[in-house]
Amino acid sequence: MKPRQKSTTVERRKEILNQLSARGQVLVHELSKTFNVSEVTVRNDLEQLERKHLLMRIRGGAIKTDGGVGIDIHLSDKDKLHYQEKARIGKRAAELIKDHDTIILDSGTTTFEIAKNLGHLTNITVVCNALNIIGQLVNNNNVNLIIPGGYLRRNSLSLVGPLSEKNLQNIFVDKVFIGVDGFDTQHGVYTPNLEEAHLNELMIKNAREVIVVTDSSKFFRRSLAFICGINRIHYVITDEGIPAADKKRLEDAGVQVIIA
Known part of the structure; x- marks a missing residue:
């Protein structure tokens, strides 16, 4: 597409949504x-539009979202969203696991990052319902795998x-x-x-401790199906983008918030 003269912020963001x-x-x-602007400016545009739930950022760009509570994004697309934040969260979450622990890893891209950081542990048992995570752990001799079975949801490989x-x-x-969408x-x-x-x-x-791992884009968002209230959660591991009001509300409720 031919470069154009520099546009105003409002015009540029409107055209991004049109595209x-x-x-x-x-x-x-x-x-x-x-738009004849820097990539830094474009990334800022995408970030601001995402805050309004008008799109979802991925590595190198953004994808369309209808904003509906029932939207179920394919795992391969989720993997592109906020990857650096998820990688840091996964690494930090793995530090909470001790030798000989028995844990459950829920399906999801952030929990997959946890699975990539278990190499330092000895004789842990992992219960997992996600094929991509099972594939990551299958050759780790220090991990005892329990697979509950079931039928496959291809969107999430769960x-x-x-x-x-x-x-x-x-x-x-x-x-x-637990990884969450809202x-x-x-x-x-x-x-x-x-x-x-x-x-x-x-x-x-059936868990002694409940740890929610989520990047900050999931806050102030709901999805179709409710999992649990914050009174059931012991830890939330997220990134520095968590809104201050949400962080305070969690801490006031006795939830330990860890910034990765």
Whole structure:
């Protein structure tokens, strides 16, 4: 697309949304050339539009979102969203795990980052319902894997349904790590899938400690299915972008907030 004269911020952001509506995705380097502005300026535009829930940033650009509570983004697209934050969160979360712990890793891109940081541990047991995480851990001889079974949700590569639920009912763990799609600190945490929400409830019920891992873009957002209230959560591991009011509300409720 031919470069144009520099536009105002409002005009530029409006045109970004128009391009998103037409194409479904925009790229930072293309927008920089189109609007004759720096890539830093474009990234700031995308960040501000994401704060208004008008798009979702990915590495190198942004994708369209309809903003609906039931939106269920494919794992391969989620993996591109806020990757650096998720990597730091995953590394910090792994530091809470001790040798000989029994843990549950929920499905998700942030919990996958936890799985990548378990190499320093000895003789831990991991209960997991996510095929991508299982694949990451299968060659780690210090990890005893328990797979509850179930049928495959391809969007999240997770195993859900009655078989998963039945097997999880009899499993008790030291810690559960839950990834979420929405976090309203006045109510609780959310996911777009009802079956995953029910499975998460069982995981939480049978864990001594509940640890929610989420980047800060999930705050002040709800999704279709409620998982649990903040009274069930012991730790929240997130990035420095968490709104101050949400951090205070969690801490006032007795939740330990860890910034990665």
